[in-house]
Amino acid sequence: MKQNRRTFLKASASLSAIAALAPATAIGQEIIDKPLFPKRKHVFLTKPYLQNPSENSMTIMWIVNLPSYSFVEYGETEGLGQIARKVDNGLVVAYNRINNIKLNDLKPGTKYFYRVVSKEITKFRPYDLNYGQTIKSEVYSFTTPTSQQEEVSMVIFNDLHDRPASITHLLNLTDKKTIDFTFFNGDILGHINNEKPIINHLLKTCAEEFATQTPFYFVRGNHETRGRFARDLHHYFANPQGKQYYDFVWGSTHFTVIDSGEDKPDDHEVYAGIVDFDNYRVEQADWFKNEVN
Numbered sequence: 001m002k003q004n005r006r007t008f009l010k011a012s013a014s015l016s017a018i019a020a021l022a023p024a025t026a027i028g029q030e031i032i033d034k035p036l037f038p039k040r041k042h043v044f045l046t047k048p049y050l051q052n053p054s055e056n057s058m059t060i061m062w063i064v065n066l067p068s069y070s071f072v073e074y075g076e077t078e079g080l081g082q083i084a085r086k087v088d089n090g091l092v093v094a095y096n097r098i099n100n101i102k103l104n105d106l107k108p109g110t111k112y113f114y115r116v117v118s119k120e121i122t123k124f125r126p127y128d129l130n131y132g133q134t135i136k137s138e139v140y141s142f143t144t145p146t147s148q149q150e151e152v153s154m155v156i157f158n159d160l161h162d163r164p165a166s167i168t169h170l171l172n173l174t175d176k177k178t179i180d181f182t183f184f185n186g187d188i189l190g191h192i193n194n195e196k197p198i199i200n201h202l203l204k205t206c207a208e209e210f211a212t213q214t215p216f217y218f219v220r221g222n223h224e225t226r227g228r229f230a231r232d233l234h235h236y237f238a239n240p241q242g243k244q245y246y247d248f249v250w251g252s253t254h255f256t257v258i259d260s261g262e263d264k265p266d267d268h269e270v271y272a273g274i275v276d277f278d279n280y281r282v283e284q285a286d287w288f289k290n291e292v293n
């Protein structure tokens with residue numbers, strides 16, 4: 001997919017500090033979890049957005065500006081009553097900014113209410129942890145899918161190339177109340193050199209327009225494989241099976257999603273020897289054979 005060279009807008013004041021992120025390290029998570037605004041108050045950088053839905057589960061993601069301990073309050077009424085948090089090998093995930101919390105044991109075709117909570121961590125040492133400001137979202141709702149659904153309604157976007165206003169414009173041409181999910185089919189972003197375009201050109205708009213109530217799926221295009229932050233892109237989504245290629249079922253329909261990778265041979269000089277999409281496509285081909293069999 002070709003794209004004319006364009007000049008990107010200067011960073012807005014609300015996210016100006018992102019450009020000051022430390023250079024990439026061997027561990028991308030260190031960059032992702034570094035405070036963006038250490039001298040500012042604790043705020044949401046995105047509203048919650050729904051990912052990886054199933055009959056019995058829903059993943060809720062959101063991003064804050066400061067390292068926090070976060071959780072989801074949810075239930076079948078606006079009174080909520082249940083709490084979900086992410087636990088990894090016995091440790092509750094904390095001191096992070098990008099939140100990915102899965103609600104399990106849900107009922108098919110059932111409406112749930114939820115809100116997200118993030119407690120700023122101002123000090124984190126052994127036996128010595130201090131909390132700062134706690135922020136809470138509004139109460140939102142979603143409905144789990146059901147296998148009894150015979151028809152599926154979706155909106156598919158591709159090749160937006162950093163034009164989030166197109167998401168709003170095109171969604172306004174549809175009846176959003178009838179959409180089961182939205183699918184982003186690649187080249188939604190351009191070159192990814194930091195977190196800013198992921199938030200400003202996709203996640204923020206999705207959460208404002210629909211994703212607090214209706215989930216979306218995402219697959220890379222060739223442009224999303226470019227830039228020093230492209231290797232951290234997967235942290236911002238919760239794809240089924242946890243990969244860039246995956247499958248899922250909605251009602252009576254089975255979907256298979258393939259990640260095509262880059263558009264030139266791996267040995268092209270522009271990649272400087274740091275891509276291996278040929279073997280990656282072989283891996284996907286083997287997986288796809290098992291899927292269809």
